[in-house]
Amino acid sequence: MLFTSLSFFWLLTATLFLYYVVARTAALQIGVLVAASLVFYAWENPLLLILLAFCTGVAAGVSRAVAVDAAGGGRHRAGWLVFGGVAVLLAMLAYFKYSKLFYWTFHAEAARVYHAFHGEGAGWAWRQFLLGMPLPIGISFYIFHGISLIVDTWRGDWKPPAREGGLSAFGRTTLYMVFFPQLIAGPITKARDFFPQIQTPASGVKRWKEIDFIAVARLLIAGYFFKRVVADNLATETMWMGAGSYEGLPGFHLLLLLFGFSAQIFADFYGYSLIALGLGRLFGFRLPVNFDRPYLAASFSEFWRRWHMSLSAWLRDYLFIPLGGSRHGLARTAVNLMIVMFLGGLWHGAAWGFAFWGLFHGAALALERPFLRKEGESSGVERAVRIAIVFSLVTFGWLFFKFPNLGQAFAYLHAIGANWPKKILLQQCAPVLLCLIPVFLHHASPFLFPKGFSARLEAWTLAAMLFLLLVNSGVPGAFIYFQF
Structure with missing residues (x-):
């Protein structure tokens, strides 16, 4: 569903009415937003809800388990849970977004040789299934939200909410993952910034008169x-x-x-x-x-502080800094920048042109770094x-x-x-x-x-x-x- 469509206008009108007039508790207001978000996402293809539900379940379940283990002293086990949860989410992203790119890049020539010996029809069923797989809309954004939730929980930057007066942790996590204004194309919101804005029985429901x-x-x-x-x-x-x-x-x-x-x-x-x-x-x-x-x-570094700022912050916090950031000299910093921007380019699209675009920006960031001046100089x-x-x-x-x-x-x-x-x-x-x-x-x-x-x-x-x-x-x- 597009923000510019008439159907979205009617969905928004109905959601506002239910949220502010009908829902009398915080739990009901969360339920209204989750339901509206699912309708928004599934409007043209309801099957997309299966993958969204799976990724939401992984993010909610793993973050909760990580929080429990970390609180109980099981830091080592929590680390493996983080690795497993992030790996599952990245595997979903890789399969649905990059399988065609990998096939045409690495397998197409091998398939040609294989079919020369076994006939053109050999293996066609699975290839047709693979190449016909649609790209789930917004997958990059909600996968990044899930990774942010898991990693922030492990780092101690955020503790998943416990059940409170009918507001389950899963309900609030679901809202964080599917909130329709940011579901399809961001901004990418960190868990520690979004969850405190969700109302609780203690804070009461959100009211129409509070809107600016x-x-x-x-x-x-x-x-x-x-x-x-x-x-x-x-x-x-x-x-x-x-x-x-x-x-x-x-x-x-x-x-x-x-x-x-x-x-x-x-x-x-x-x-x-x-x-x-x-x-x-x-x-x-x-x-x-x-x-x-x-x-x-x-400068290019300033450009990335101004363009798609939520993605830039995500790449910095969850990729660039864990790789070592700029703490190990110019050469290592340049390599880290190239890796981050190469992956950032591929995140934008499953084509080598996007990877080239990322490398172009990575090279520019690395080359300009020794010559950057402070603001005002x-x-x-x-x-x-x-x-x-x-x-x-x-x-x-x-x-x-x-x-x-x-x-x-x-x-x-x-x-x-x-x-x-x-x-x-x-x-x-x-x-x-x-x-x-x-x-x-x-x-x-x-x-x-x-x-x-x-x-x-x-x-x-x-x-x-x-x-x-x-x-x-x-x-x-x-x-x-x-x-x-």
């Missing part, structure tokens, strides 16, 4: 604007980047489309994150901020130049998101140079340029309004966004990060 409707309106209007007006309109234009469409376009137009895709992927995911934060606030939950004007980054002009360089390189990297096939990505780059002399048609470029304006203004606003928006300017801005939503929304499409 002004904050919710800001988040939802801006979120839907960036998704429906900016990202969806840009998606119509960047379709020209597809193979068979871009070959005859002028080089400048092709370059502009690449920058358009850079703006599209930001607006799409930023818009989703704002909607998720707004929906969370409607039910009394504060989800982590996921973006902080990432295209103002003056560089002049304004130097920082502006560095921002332009980083933005250009990041935009180049997005080419491997658009074309996970490396050959297609480099063919597009070749076409930019080969077609550069062709005449530019302004009417073809104008729609992309218009859609770039909101993204530019969003990033430039700290410089244009250093003291912040006045109440009147903010009201007019939100009104303009709402008007454009009504008259100039693009063709609705799924959020880009839903595929991850």
